[in-house]
Amino acid sequence: MQLTTSHAQEPVDEPEQADEILRLRTQLERVQGRKLDAPVLPVHPALASLLPGGGLRPGAAYSLPRSTSLLLALLGHPSQAGSWCAVVGMPRLGAEAAEGMGVDLSRLVLIPDPGSRWLAVTATIAEVLPVVAVRPSGRAADAEISRLAARLRDRGSVLLVQGPWPQAEAVLEVGDPVWTGVGRGHGYLEGRAVTITASSRRWPRPRRERLLLPDASGGLSVAPDAIGPVQAIRPAAPIDTARRGGPEPTRFSPQSYEPVGARAAG
Template structure:
């Protein structure tokens, strides 16, 4: 005897969807800002969701790569508390400098600065100098959802859309112990509550020209401008 299985109606599905969205803090079909095609498979929805936060490895190259796509389609980006971001390296990474605001030293009120910037900037990258309480993070999350801004955090952060970590770096360009560093390949691991297992991908970050590219892709050789990489301990 076959069981009588009923398919949930539209009203039931709508209720379940609303409950899930309230739990996760943002709509599943929220608009996304485009990112480089290499990074798209590592992000839920293929881009940066409006009102969401992302926890990142403390890598200048990764921040620049994520800001490049939004800036190229006209979205303003801001970097708060990242003094190592230089104009030359940022431009080579694909970021439109006319759409970028740098606040290298926000001082002890960095969280207030980040929240204020999020009022007007679609993408805000920040490096917290210290621990953030759950209440502070919740207030900033509410501001992000209200304004539709995206937060890129170098370090740990609660209730994130995805976490991107780097591993196994391999630099190219040095031969016989001398020469110029021309590129680096890394493994990017992305974890999210939206998929059951982490996703990994090997990419050039940066490639020879300073931009992002698939691992192994050949681009014209050019020495990179120097910038600092910092890692999460």
């Protein structure tokens, strides 16, 4: 519909305008394959501002980094709200780590090694489960990706991909990790602060949040303002091994420590 100055001077026919808006909305929904006002699947409040609509949109795909902690944080609230979730192609994902991030294990399906047919397995699972996460083990043809996208829209399933993915609803990245709780080679790890950046075609610019992933309880929370980006670590003064005798002791940095639970979570 094209508007001119003569239209601007004419009184607006509200019923006619409402019909036109409804027609355009229906066309847009038909092209996108989903309703614009469809409810989203809930996510942790700390992640809501990083996702268009404040949650996981049915029928959409999301591109994630290879961070198991972030993936499990995204699966936690949907599983608790009653949505079944599947994880494809991640043999090292641990049930204990998933439960620690709030995932309801009674609604979690694990397919550790789908082999070269990972895309076919993912498409089959998306037919019956509302949330499917996958780590691709190879490249997929554009035609296969398009068929999977159509199936997601038809079934209203959410796809979480660890890696690049065409036409993703949002692309999430994790950076600037800082572990807290470790002093000069001693202490207990209390949490890891990271910066999560989200890019989406629905926004003019990326959004960022500083989060604890994991926090002291092993879950997810907003990071205190005092925890900033990674700071450069000054090397310790050299030790005169000839004068003291014996090899130089090993130096540790805060980044060299990693708790068993965090290793399982990724």
